[in-house]
Amino acid sequence: PSLPQEMTLGPASAERVVLVVYRNVRALKEAEELKDQFISLATHELRTPVTIIAGYADRLLSRAAQEKGHALDEWQREKVQQMKHASWHLANLTGELLDVTRMQAGQFQLERRPTDLVALTRQEIERLQATTDKHQLAFHTTVAQLWALVDAFRIEQILSNLLSNAIKYSPGGGLIEVTLEEHKDTHEAHFRIRDQGMGIPHAQQAHLFGRFVRGENVRIAGIRGTGLGLYLCRELIERHGGHISFESEEGVGSTFFFSLPCTEAVYRNSSGKAL
Numbered sequence: 001p002s003l004p005q006e007m008t009l010g011p012a013s014a015e016r017v018v019l020v021v022y023r024n025v026r027a028l029k030e031a032e033e034l035k036d037q038f039i040s041l042a043t044h045e046l047r048t049p050v051t052i053i054a055g056y057a058d059r060l061l062s063r064a065a066q067e068k069g070h071a072l073d074e075w076q077r078e079k080v081q082q083m084k085h086a087s088w089h090l091a092n093l094t095g096e097l098l099d100v101t102r103m104q105a106g107q108f109q110l111e112r113r114p115t116d117l118v119a120l121t122r123q124e125i126e127r128l129q130a131t132t133d134k135h136q137l138a139f140h141t142t143v144a145q146l147w148a149l150v151d152a153f154r155i156e157q158i159l160s161n162l163l164s165n166a167i168k169y170s171p172g173g174g175l176i177e178v179t180l181e182e183h184k185d186t187h188e189a190h191f192r193i194r195d196q197g198m199g200i201p202h203a204q205q206a207h208l209f210g211r212f213v214r215g216e217n218v219r220i221a222g223i224r225g226t227g228l229g230l231y232l233c234r235e236l237i238e239r240h241g242g243h244i245s246f247e248s249e250e251g252v253g254s255t256f257f258f259s260l261p262c263t264e265a266v267y268r269n270s271s272g273k274a275l
């Protein structure tokens with residue numbers, strides 16, 4: 001039996017196939033661009049109001065604690081706490097989505113300044129320690145200061161992501177150890193964040209830095225997340241000229257490693273001025 005006309009690959013039909021494929025690819029590209037534009041617009045529009053709500057929830061709690069005549073009763077305090085948590089969660093989520101769309105559109109830039117990584121890491125550990133009683137965060141470093149030319153806000157974001165993952169995915173609590181070392185030979189700062197949590201299943205390990213990738217075990221356990229944090233960490237670290245990796249065993253724990261270049265020039269210009 002002869003093939004239907006559109007399936008015979010004569011010269012004219014081959015052109016038609018190419019045209020159909022081309023049209024499909026173009027339609028897909030357009031859909032992809034539209035989706036990116038939508039995410040970008042939606043996150044821009046969401047970010048401002050959600051940050052205002054989160055900020056006022058914070059303000060309400062601190063005013064209630066500090067100023068006479070503004071105390072909240074137990075029920076009110078609990079509800080405002082929940083509002084604060086939910087709104088900061090949403091603010092972080094929109095921030096992550098905005099970063100991803102900016103990176104993909106080539107509109108993302110680092111604002112590098114000489115920064116002491118030791119002080120910044122200690123500050124971030126203290127901030128996250130205050131969010132949990134079940135976990136003990138320990139900091140080991142052999143240097144008093146370690147200067148690097150980095151975007152401090154972004155390094156905070158990386159540490160915050162990795163430390164909050166270590167907390168979130170150690171639901172039983174436990175020790176979380178952060179180590180920061182200077183490798184003088186390569187002019188690099190080496191970070192290590194080790195937890196005793198759920199670990200990452202082997203099946204997901206190879207793709208873990210992809211967008212929206214999450215471990216099977218954390219999905220089953222019902223722990224919420226977007227799967228964007230590690231994607232952003234890798235992008236941010238590599239844009240700084242560093243490298244990220246991890247080792248993990250399910251049921252035992254995970255260790256994340258990352259490096260950042262500390263140029264010699266920064267040692268000489270550690271006055272705090274942008275180079």
Ligand code: ADP
Pocket residue numbers: 161165166169195197198199200208213214215216218224225226227228229230231253254
């Ligand atoms: P999210 O935490 O929002 O899901 P991430 O990109 O930060 O997104 O992490 C991706 C996935 O990697 C997580 O869903 C989890 O499965 C796994 N993961 C990351 N850090 C840890 C950790 N410290 N322990 C166990 N699993 C982890």
